[in-house]
Amino acid sequence: MRGTTVITGADGYLGRRLAAALLDDGDDELILAVRAASAAELADKQQRLARELGPDAVGRTRCVAVDVRHDDLLADVDPGVVTRIVHAAAVTRFNVERDLADAVNVAGTVRLRDFADRCAHLRRFALLSTLYAAGSRQGDIAEEPSVPTGFVNHYEWSKWAAEEHLLDAADRLPVSVLRLPTIIADDDSGRVTQYNVFHNTLKLFHYGLLSLLPGDERTPLSLATAAFTVSAVTRLLDPAVADGVYHVCPGPERTPALGELVDTAFTVFARDAGFRRRGLLRPVPCDRESFDDLLQAATGLSAGPLHQSLASVSPFAAQLYLPKTFRNEALRAAWPGYAAPDPHALTEAVCTRLVASKWGRRPEETS
Ligand SMILES: NC(=O)c1ccc[n+]([C@@H]2O[C@H](COP(=O)([O-])OP(=O)(O)OC[C@H]3O[C@@H](n4cnc5c(N)ncnc54)[C@H](OP(=O)(O)O)[C@@H]3O)[C@@H](O)[C@H]2O)c1
Incomplete structure (x- = not known):
């Protein structure tokens, strides 16, 4: 009808x-x-x-x-x-x-x-x-x-x-x-048209503006594409599917830890000559107090790229110290077509595009 x-x-x-x-x-x-x-x-x-x-x-x-x-x-x-x-x-x-x-x-x-x-x-x-x-x-x-x-x-x-x-x-x-979950790309190609805390944090790392890694490296981070999310939501809108609470995200086996994501990002960054020239090291994990100290120091800086990027990262950073695992059994049962993106391949694709487009400052090639 x-x-x-x-x-x-x-x-x-x-x-x-x-x-x-x-x-x-x-x-x-x-x-x-x-x-x-x-x-x-x-x-x-x-x-x-x-x-x-x-x-x-x-x-x-x-x-x-x-x-x-x-x-x-x-x-x-x-x-x-x-x-x-x-x-x-x-x-x-x-x-x-x-x-x-x-x-x-x-x-x-x-x-x-x-x-x-x-x-x-x-x-x-x-x-x-x-x-x-x-x-x-x-x-x-x-x-x-x-x-x-x-x-x-x-x-x-x-x-x-x-x-x-x-x-x-x-x-x-x-x-x-x-x-x-946090949507980091439009689809598996890694194309980014909506920037959020994920992309802004990577930008700080890539340009050497942040040498501390806020969070516990073991904290799982649930990431997805808009394509995955929209397919799932479309399915769950079918009145034949039971109503209720659904986690529209990949399951625990496809949820990488913060430290793994940083490793993947730095592997991609290392392919970029400009990044290699800067001789930057992987950021050092820091405790919550040290990160708060950094934020405190940054509030004294006048508005600029560092200030803006930190302002985007800081309201979420506390979550990186609060590891949690989101179950998605109800989603899987309701959605026979469930196929979560591979988080490492997705992160690699996203980072590759971020570096190539300089975080959206250089126009994306059309494909
Ligand atoms: N994208 C993600 O990663 C993500 C993750 C978790 C949850 N979500 C949830 O998914 C939903 C959609 O997210 P999105 O990424 O599509 O967000 P978005 O691009 O920021 O879109 C939000 C929409 O809400 C509209 N809006 C804001 N204030 C409004 C108001 N007072 N009255 C009517 N409309 C208003 C905005 O219109 P204007 O642009 O004109 O203000 C815009 O069309 C949100 O509820 C968000 O919380 C998204």
Whole structure:
């Protein structure tokens, strides 16, 4: 039966890829909810999405302006036709301020949930969350509601709080919480179009701006591609799949340790003549206190590349001292096509491209 899927954050990194995947998978009409402060911004975002989604989108997509901070969100969408909601909109910076995280990530999810309560034919409400909704917990983390013991930044806290608000409604709504890992590339080719703490930390190492390695080298780091993530989410949006909490990530056997990732990165860096000329050594692991001292010293530096990069790394660094393993049995059982990327091959491909493109400063070759 043809349904209607609402995607919030539809022009975000994952939102637009998900929209493309859902155009390919089934025949739902898609309501693409984007944040737009004016008619001109909406028209601009609409055009960009139309270009990206191509002819398949014609007649099957509608762009609407939605700011999840506003109570009347989706006012021009008939709740009676909506069969699925994918809530991808969020402020995704790890250094997001608490008030903003609360207003967008938490209260915004509650507003979406209130809209969902009016959708009589809703068959799935999926929240894109993060594995780090587990906060400061260590050890095995199961696909179930989190019982956190604290958080290292407001982003994590806000995603956990959003999960809680949705899971509270699981007795009346078909809620799925899809916890995502760190996405380091678009696909197995290693192409990077969204830069995050992973890429920024490697940049500091490559240019010799950071000689300390924050974290315990044994800490597992769950990494994936957008292609893997979007395929998994598409599968989990199928109303035939049970709702619930899913870790949309590779299993423990495909989750490398921090130290292994650094080794892979330095093997790739060593192939670069410029890197070899700098004669840099692999960074030395440091304890939490020493890294905090470094951050303290860096706050005195005026805004520049080092300051900016450290600002991106620091709100996540504490997680590198809190080893945890994310179980994904529910994902595997629900997704017969499950095939996680090889983390070492992926890291090697990503590092190779980062070095070649100088972290996006040199245009990527088209392939
Ligand atoms: N990518 C990852 O590695 C990753 C990992 C774990 C979890 N996730 C989760 O996956 C989801 C999608 O992530 P992403 O990487 O696609 O993020 P993204 O590229 O930053 O996209 C976020 C989207 O949310 C929109 N948004 C922000 N504030 C809004 C507001 N007040 N009202 C309505 N829309 C608003 C943004 O619009 P503007 O650009 O106009 O602000 C953008 O379209 C997020 O919920 C994130 O927490 C992502």
